[in-house]
Amino acid sequence: MTALFCVAVDVRPAHAQVSYSVGAASDLTDAMTDANANNDYLPILNLTTDVTTPSGTTVPTGTATGSGSGNGLGLSTGTYALTLSGAGTVWNAGTFGGAFDVSGSGSGGLTVSNGARLVIPDTPAEVGFLSFDSGTLTVTGNGSSLTTDYLSVGRGGDASIVLNNDGQLTSSTTSIGECCGVTAAANITVQVDGTGTVWNAGYFTAGGATNSVNVTVSNGGTIEATDGSGIGVNGTGTMLVTGTGSSFQVVGSGTLEIGGYTYGGEGHGTLTISDGAVVSAAAVLMGVSDPGTSGALIVNTNGILETGYLAPDQGSATVDFDDGILRATASSTAGSALISGFTPGDFNLDAGGMFLDSNGFDVTAASVMSGVGGLTKQGVGTLTLTANNTYTGGTTISAGTLQLGDGGTSGSIVGDVADNGTLAFNRSDRVTFDGVIGGAGNVAQIGSGVTVLNAVNTYSGGTVVSDGTLAVGDASHANATLGAGATSVADGATLGGYGTVASAVTNAGTIAVANALPAFAADANGAFTISGNLVNRGVVNVAAASGQIGNVLRVGGNYTGANGQLVLNTLLNQGGAATKTDQLVVTGNTSGSTSIQVHATGTGVQTVGDGIELVQVDGTSAANSFRLGSAVQSGAYEYLLYQGGAASANDWYLRSTLASSSGAVTPSDVVAYRPGAVGYSMTPLLNADYGLTIMGTLNERVGDIASVEAGQTNKTGASNSDGVWGRVSGENVDVDSNHGFAASEQTFFGQFGKDWTLEHGANGGSTHTGVMVTFGSISATFDNSLRSLNSQLSDATGSVDTQAQSLGGYWTRYLPDGTYFDGVGQLTHYDSKYTDIYGDEATQNGFSAGISGEVGKPFLLPGSTGLAIEPQAQVLYQYLHMNGTDDGISPISSTSTNGLRGRVGIRLFRANLQNDSQTGATTPYLTFDVLHDFFSPGQTSVGGTPLSADPARTWYDVGAGVTTSMGKSSELYFNVRYARNLGGEYRRTVFAQAGYRYSW
Structure with a gap:
């Protein structure tokens, strides 16, 4: 609430009010002399005509003390005027200053002119108080002055104040038309006119x-x-x-x-x-x-309003600017904007508009500005508009920054902008600006939201994207254009859209093409154009998150990669005329280093011709300008990046081939199978070989029972009839296959059995049966030697770890002359876990069922002492099935294979060499075998492409072993073997084992 300082006028006894008639200047001085002499405290001066004092007149200063709390003076002018005139003319009301009351009518009143001075001072009891109730109060002329503590005007009727021609009026409190709640109906005018007034x-x-x-x-x-x-x-x-x-x-x-x-x-x-x-x-x-x-x-x-805060309070308020100026005097703070609190429609910009001078301060306009006029931002500093303004006269930035929004979801303008400073967008939501931005100024995207510029903008200053997203044109405004100045995109910020940047761009954030911009994710594919050079330190994202293919980034100048990234959606098909991919198209040259990240779709097809064109370069392209950021794989293939082809030496292509250098595809180029395909195609072969290996030969499985059992009897002297046995084995297998595939396998297994002797012949020989369980671990690493054709690739492709569990049984018959027949049956479960060199993983389960039949007969060598040779023959059959799986790149089919392996060989041995104490005997032996696989391994389809392993199918195997009996019940046996291919692909095996048998 406004508070007024009021001065009360004492109500004095009537006999103290003495009236004096004033018809001349001398009457005025006489009256004041008499009032002092008579000690009047409320003399009243009545003008009987216009009175003007001559220059140099000194009206006696009031000295009367009267009675009561203070003195006063009344001046009643009627239609006449009292004029204090001339240099040196002074009237000091003195003790009458506590209540100097003037009343007149029309032009009647009081004038201080031409250098005269009127002083109404404070008294000991009251402040100096001029109550100009009615009439005209004039202070005019150089040196003219009126001084009072309190000035009240119009309490008694119509009144006018005229202050001009260098006149000076001083009042500590001024109440025009009001004092203490008492007033008469009046029309009051005040005129302060002239320089120096x-x-x-x-x-x-x-x-x-x-x-x-x-x-x-x-x-x-x-x-x-x-x-x-x-x-x-x-x-x-x-x-x-x-x-x-x-x-x-x-x-x-x-x-x-x-x-x-x-x-x-x-x-x-x-x-x-x-x-x-x-x-x-x-x-x-x-x-x-x-x-x-x-x-x-x-x-x-x-007109100019200078303030730091303009707002309504509890009542209503309207503001109209029409070619007017609002000049800030302080920076805005939270809750204290330069303009705030106005109801929409109450703050109007008329035809002449408003000129807002931020004057070096950062200020905020938080109310809606409407009307047909425009806004001109002047002065250094930032003006932030946080309301959604509707004025239609356009916007001009003469200096400083005009910021739309303050990080929230409001703050906008309509129409065009003449930008000769900086236009900044600071919203957290998505906002579209359709106006044309012209001028020589700059544009800044500083908010966390999305700003869409849909016009063909002509400003010549730069563009800075420091936060959020600046989109140049939505899908319906592909003709949208940024200004001609340089554009920079900061780390964490995004520039993109369907339109054109008319200048060079330096990108440390993200450039998102068309619907690769999240804000446009639901829209169609399109192109984004940078007319100048592009330096990419960040990410150029051409790939829509939906997987849609067909976006294109066009660079009209040169492209320089500064360890940036290029992201593309690509259909991995045969390429050539059928190519379907996002693209980077560069009119100029390319240089530097850029990593290409391909988001691949499709089941994977072997490329033809030049392959899939990812980057088109109309100029020259430096070697190593582009590289793949991660492996591109689909189906059975890996797609590699090559520079040049039949169509162009500077374009960049994806091909599913292994080539020695860039350039056109030649007939010598070989298929680039993806690393995982090697393991998926070869692991069934390795598992099948393991299943056959653990069935093994009779001597490997249980030792040389025929040689030692006659020397081992139980407590009754009869031959032992029961036994248990176990063996642990390790094997290293190196095997090559077609397509350049190879595996290096390490196998460890433990096999444990229970043996029952069904019969001991009267003339020797015996019949046995038993069961066995096997626990094995198979680890293999894989290579593709053809990958070395590409200098950027290594031969290594991945690995597999397989755990296997087997259950089997056997029947063995030994004849008295040492001839034996051995049959084995076995079931095995496999659990394989794959990892390729790119970290792709898969698991696969399977089983096998196998049988083996073996026969052998020893013959003593003539002229030797116990040295015998034992021809042997063995046939093994196994059915293996591995279930299908998926590694996230493509499905891997199930694999079924039938294996038939034959072995023929000899064993040269010396049976039962007794030790000195005759408590044990040793049978050493040597073996030589030739093995052959009659059936080719089954095929595995990777992503629909069948792959078959084709290793060597014939190999020789040489070995040495020993069986040692210890006492009546124990038997130790050891052997080692070495195998190597006979023709075909390389195959090498090293095998070693140790076993123990206990019988009773």
């Missing part, structure tokens, strides 16, 4: 419940006021400040109120600033302290 008005209010107050400051006049001053307080009041040099100033950090509330009255104020005049206040409040109050502000024809 100054009213130091102190606490200034203009209004009154029954008054109409009009204040005009013109032609360079000045009113200086203090905090809380107001226009339209407790009534209607208007102020017009007009003309260059004219001003109304609320000094310090004071507030100016337009429309205020006092004494229960609702005020309605109007302030108009025009023609270069200035009104300044730290804050301007409108419609203050009561909902019934109202304020109106009109700034036109280069």
Whole structure:
């Protein structure tokens, strides 16, 4: 609520009110002399005609003390005027200053002119108080002045204040039309006019419940006021400040109120600033302290309002700028914007628009600005618009920064922008700007949201994308264009869309083409164009997240990769005319280093011709300008990046071939199978070989029973009839196959059995049966030797770890002459886990069922002492089935294979060499075998492409072993073997084992 400082006038006894008639200047001095002599405390001076004092007149200073709490003086002018005129003319009211009351009518009143001075001082009891109740109060002329502590105007009727021609008026408190809640209906005008004319008005209010107050400051006049001053307080009041040099100033950090509330009255104020005049206040409040109050502000024809805060209070408020200026005097803070609180439609920019000068400060306009006019941002500093403005006259940035939004979801303008500073977008949501941005200024995307620019913009300054996303054109505005200045994209920020950047771009963030931009993910494929050079330190994302294919980034200048990344969606098909991929198309040259990340679809097809073109380079392309960031695989194939082909030496292609160098595909190029395919095709072969190996031969499985059992008897002297045995074995197998595939396998297994002797022949020989379990581990690494054709690849392709568990049984018959027949049956379960060199993994389960039949007969060598040779023959059959699986790249089919292996060989041995104590015997032996696989291994399909392993199918095997009996029950046996292929692909095996048998 506005507070007024009021001075009460004492009500004195009637006999103390002495009237003096004044018809001449001498009457004035005489009356004041008599009032002092008579000690009057409330003399009344009545003009009987116009009176003008001559220069140099000194009106006696009031010295009367009268009685009561203070003295006063009345001046009744009627239609006449008392004029204090001339240099040296002084009237000091002295002790009568506590209540200097003037009343007149029309032009009648009081004038201080031509250098005269009127002083109404404070008294010991009261402040100096000039109550100009009615008539005209004029202060005019250089050196003319009126000084009082408190000035009240219009309490008794119509009144006018005229201050001009360098006149000076000083009042600590000024109440135009109101004092202490008492007023008469009046029309009150105030005119402060002319350069050098100054009213130091102190606490200034203009209004009154029954008054109409009009204040005009013109032609360079000045009113200086203090905090809380107001226009339209407790009534209607208007102020017009007009003309260059004219001003109304609320000094310090004071507030100016337009429309205020006092004494229960609702005020309605109007302030108009025009023609270069200035009104300044730290804050301007409108419609203050009561909902019934109202304020109106009109700034036109280069009028200037200087403030740091403009807002309504509890009442209503309207603002109209029409070629007016709002100049900031302080930076905005949270909750204290330069413009705030106005209802939409109440802050209007008329045809002449508003010029907002941030004046070096960072300020905020939080209210909606509407109307047919435009906004011109002037001055250094930032103006932030946080409302969704509707004014239609366009926007001009003459200097500094105009920021739309402050990190939230509001802050916008409509229409075109003449940008000669910086236009910044700072929203957290998606916002579309359809206006044309012209001028020589810059554009900045600083918010975390998405800004879509859909116009053909012509500004010549730079563009900075420091946060969020700046989209140049949506799918319906592919003709959208950024300005001609350089564009930079910061780390974490994104530039993209369907339109064109008319300049060079330096990217440390992301460039997203068309629907690769998340904001446009639901839209169609398209192209994004950079007319100048592109330096890519970040990511160029051409690939839509949906997997849609067909986006193109066009670079009109040169492309330089600064360890950046290029992301493309590609259908891995045969390429050539059927190519379907996102692309980078460069009109100029390419250099530097860029990693290409291919998001592949398709089941994988072997490429033809040049393959799949990823990068088109119309100029020259430096070697190693592009490389794959990760493996590109589908089906059974790996797709590699090559520079050049039949069509162009500078384009970059994906091909599923292994070539020795870049360039056109030649007939010598071989298929590039993906690393995992090697393991998937060869592991069934390795598992099958393991299953046959653990069935083994009779001597490997249980030792040389025929040689030692006759020497081992139980406590009754009979041959042992039961036994248990076990063996542990290790094997290393190196095997090559077709396609350059190879495996290096390490196998370990433990096999344990229970043996029952079914029969001991009277003349020797025996029959046995038994069961066995086997636990094995198979580890293999895989290579593809053809991968060395590409210098960027290694031969290594991956590995597999297999755990196997087997259950089997056997039947063996030994004849008295040493001939034996051995049969074995076995079931095995496999659990294989694959990992390729790129980290792709798969698991696979399977089983096998196998049988073996073996026969052998020893013959003593003539002339030897116990040395025998034993021809042997063996046939093994096994059915293996591995289930299908998927490694996330493609399905791997199940594999079924039938294996038939034959072995023929000899064993040269010396049976039962006794030790010195005759408690044990040893049978050493040598073996030589030839083995042959009659059936080819089964095929494995990887992504629909059948792959068959084709290893060597015939090999020789040489070995040595020993069986040692210990006492009546124990038997140890050892052997080692070495195998090597006989023709075909390379195959080598090293095998070693140790076993123990206990019988009773």
